[in-house]
Amino acid sequence: MQITRQADYAIRAVLYLARAGKGQRVATGDVADAQHIPPSFLAKIVSQLSIAGLLHTSRGARGGIILARDPSQITLLDVVEAIDGPIRLNECVTGEGICVFEETCPIKPVWCDAQVELVRRLKSVNFAMLAQDQQTESANAIG
C-alpha cells in the first residue's frame, strides 16, 4: 500500500525539471545530485519516463533531459503510473473474473470507490502547481 521508491524519485526528478524552467535541458547527473537520487538508478527511471512520453532525452555532449510537455500538462498520476503501473488498491478491482465472489461481494465496491477517489486526487495535481508552491500548510497524516 505504498508507492515505490522509484516512483518517488521520478516525481522529484520531474519536479526538478519543472522548476528548471521552460526549454531548459538538464543533465541527469545534476538531477541526481540535487534530489539525492542514486545516479545509476535514476538512469533507469529516466528511461521509463522517456518511454512513457513524459520527457525527451538527447544524447552526446551537452545532452540531457527535458520535459516533453508543459508542466501544467503533467499530473502526479501520470508520473506514478508511468513507473508503478496502474493504481490498484486490490486485485479484484483490476477487472472481471479475478474473484470468485465478484457478483455478491460487498467489499469490491468499497475498493472501487476508494480507488476512483485516489486517482481523481492524483490527477488533479499537476507539476506547474507543484513547481511554484513552496510547502503549503496542510493536514499532516500522522495520528
Added chain:
Amino acid sequence: MQITRQADYAIRAVLYLARAGKGQRVATGDVADAQHIPPSFLAKIVSQLSIAGLLHTSRGARGGIILARDPSQITLLDVVEAIDGPIRLNECVTGEGICVFEETCPIKPVWCDAQVELVRRLKSVNFAMLAQDQQTESANAIG
C-alpha cells in the same frame, strides 16, 4: 500500491464470521473452504487477527474462531492494518526526518491529504454493514 492477498483473505474471513451470526463459533477449515483460502495460510492470518484482538480462538475439539466484538465495531481499516500494518501512501508520510526536503517539499501534503481521505473511508465501513449488504450498485473503477 495494493493491499496484500493476506489482507484480502483476512477481510473475507472476518466477513464470513460476521455473517455466521452472533456467538457462532466456526472452524477455520470451514472458513477456508467457504472463502477459497489456502487452509494452512489462513491459520497464520487468524493468528495475527487474534493478536490484534479482532477475534478469539478456542482450541481443542469443537474449537474454532469467533469475532471478539460486534461486527459493527470492526472496521475495514481495523482488519487491513492488523495484517498489512499502518497505511502509508509514501515513505515520507511516516513521520519527520525521513525526507531531506521535508520542509520545502510541495508533494508531501498531497500524499498526506490523500492518505487521510483513504483512511477515513476505510474506517467508515464496518462489518455489520458488509454482512447485511449484498453487492450494492456502485461505481466501477475500471477505465
Added chain:
DNA sequence: CATAAACAGGTCATCCTTATCTGATTTAGA
C-alpha cells in the same frame, strides 16, 4: 578525433509475499 553524455542491458543482494509442512499443545467427548 576526443570527450561528454545518454542508452541498453545484465547482474546482484535483499526483502516481501505467498504458501506449505511439521510437530506441539489444548480441549471435548466417548
Added chain:
DNA sequence: TCTAAATCAGATAAGGATGACCTGTTTATG
C-alpha cells in the same frame, strides 16, 4: 483415560519485487 479435533508456533521454500551497481554502446559537440 483415551482419542479425535482443532488451534498454535515455527521452520522452510519458491518466486517476485525492490533498490542498486556496473559495463559497454551510441551519439553529439567542440
